[in-house]
Amino acid sequence: MKHLVFLFWLTCAACELGATSGAYGHGFAGARFFPATLSTDDPFVADEFSLPTISSIVTPDDGGTRDTEISSDIALRITPQWDIEFGERFITLNPSHGKAVNGYDNLSIGSKYEFFENDEHEAVVSVGLDVDVGGTGSKQVGADTFSTWTPGLFFGKGLGDLPQGLSLVRPLAITGLVGVAIPSSASTDGSPNPAALQLGFAVEYSLIYLQEQVRDIGLRAPFDRLIPLVEISLSDPLDRGQSGLITGTVNPGIIWSGKYFQVGAEAVIPINSRTGNDVGFIAQLHFYLDDLFPHSIGRPLFGGR
Amino acid sequence: MNRFKNICVMLLLSGAAAAHAHAHAFVDHAEPPVGGKVRQMPQKVQIWFTEKIEPAFSSIKVFDGSGKQIDKGDTRADPANQALLHLSLPPLKAGTYKVVWRVVSVDTHVTKGDFTFQVVR
Numbered sequence: 001m002k003h004l005v006f007l008f009w010l011t012c013a014a015c016e017l018g019a020t021s022g023a024y025g026h027g028f029a030g031a032r033f034f035p036a037t038l039s040t041d042d043p044f045v046a047d048e049f050s051l052p053t054i055s056s057i058v059t060p061d062d063g064g065t066r067d068t069e070i071s072s073d074i075a076l077r078i079t080p081q082w083d084i085e086f087g088e089r090f091i092t093l094n095p096s097h098g099k100a101v102n103g104y105d106n107l108s109i110g111s112k113y114e115f116f117e118n119d120e121h122e123a124v125v126s127v128g129l130d131v132d133v134g135g136t137g138s139k140q141v142g143a144d145t146f147s148t149w150t151p152g153l154f155f156g157k158g159l160g161d162l163p164q165g166l167s168l169v170r171p172l173a174i175t176g177l178v179g180v181a182i183p184s185s186a187s188t189d190g191s192p193n194p195a196a197l198q199l200g201f202a203v204e205y206s207l208i209y210l211q212e213q214v215r216d217i218g219l220r221a222p223f224d225r226l227i228p229l230v231e232i233s234l235s236d237p238l239d240r241g242q243s244g245l246i247t248g249t250v251n252p253g254i255i256w257s258g259k260y261f262q263v264g265a266e267a268v269i270p271i272n273s274r275t276g277n278d279v280g281f282i283a284q285l286h287f288y289l290d291d292l293f294p295h296s297i298g299r300p301l302f303g304g305r
Numbered sequence: 306m307n308r309f310k311n312i313c314v315m316l317l318l319s320g321a322a323a324a325h326a327h328a329h330a331f332v333d334h335a336e337p338p339v340g341g342k343v344r345q346m347p348q349k350v351q352i353w354f355t356e357k358i359e360p361a362f363s364s365i366k367v368f369d370g371s372g373k374q375i376d377k378g379d380t381r382a383d384p385a386n387q388a389l390l391h392l393s394l395p396p397l398k399a400g401t402y403k404v405v406w407r408v409v410s411v412d413t414h415v416t417k418g419d420f421t422f423q424v425v426r
Contacts, residue, residue: 212331
């Protein structure tokens with residue numbers, strides 16, 4: 001397997017050195033560049049790769065358990081508007097009393113289709129489906145034995161179309177998603193598995209946009225590539241006696257976006273005691289495959305010429 | 306964790322192999338400055354990008370307050386710096402001008418944007 005992976009990357013590198021054809025960008029709507037957000041999925045169909053995403057928070061399980069996760073996600077475009085996505089995470093659960101356990105979570109497979117983009121208004125809308133494949137992870141870390149299907153609607157909107165009089169507000173943008181997580185099994189060992197409304201929002205203030213579209217305030221590298229943001233991630237059970245038991249986090253943080261990759265870090269603040277009692281964190285290194293490999297894996301499989 | 310270690314090694318190898326790659330072109334800085342005020346009448350607009358540009362597929366246009374294009378239509382790359390574009394301007398009156406740019410970086414990524422500057426007396 002190791003040799004196959006090595007051969008795959010060598011092939012990518014060879015394609016890069018030999019190819020001369022064109023490529024498409026990602027995370028853009030008109031003049032607006034949207035970074036990949038850490039805690040909520042963004043609306044863009046893209047060639048991108050996150051490795052690693054590291055998070056840690058103390059959950060209320062078993063009187064307080066530190067949940068530390070290392071995950072990786074990859075998205076590749078089939079066409080300029082349609083991609084497929086895969087994700088996997090390694091979880092370590094360390095209860096305050098008892099022995100720590102670790103293992104892989106269920107494999108996540110998804111797809112997204114971007115059906116609307118308006119450059120003038122810096123707007124984009126897409127639909128997607130994510131499936132957590134039941135039984136592919138470790139029961140030790142609570143990986144479900146059933147699958148969960150989550151169809152969702154994703155959107156992004158920059159405020160660059162506001163009047164010049166509101167120039168300092170124009171670097172703001174919002175992305176978000178609305179989805180419903182639908183489990184394939186109603187209960188497991190007597191515990192109900194409710195469907196849940198999934199909501200996610202990110203409010204971003206792009207210093208990149210400020211510097212190049214609004215006003216050069218004299219920021220230079222690396223500060224001219226910063227995007228402060230706040231993400232909100234909520235899960236609201238809808239049925240099976242769990243209605244109203246909402247959980248979620250508010251995550252203020254910052255992203256630095258470079259030529260080929262971005263790095264980001266956020267505090268993870270639980271909104272209630274059901275989610276946790278302490279502030280956690282999430283950090284991510286995220287690669288732009290379309291910039292790293294514009295002539296091979298960084299371009300759509302079809303329709304990219 | 307060996308799986309993660311292997312992937313990290315492959316990623317470093319691939320990054321080294323892609324070291325010649327280019328990326329999306331953003332504005333590094335401009336003259337007149339983005340959103341700036343100038344007292345001396347500018348004779349041209351200059352935009353420094355973060356990547357080398359394909360001048361044949363790139364353009365800068367300048368519009369006055371009424372939306373009329375007023376530049377000389379001669380967008381060109383600097384002979385000594387492929388990431389720098391020039392555009393000549395006629396004599397400008399006091400007022401606000403909008404610069405609209407669209408560029409193709411040498412790896413064919415397209416980016417675009419606009420900004421304003423003011424000429425004051």
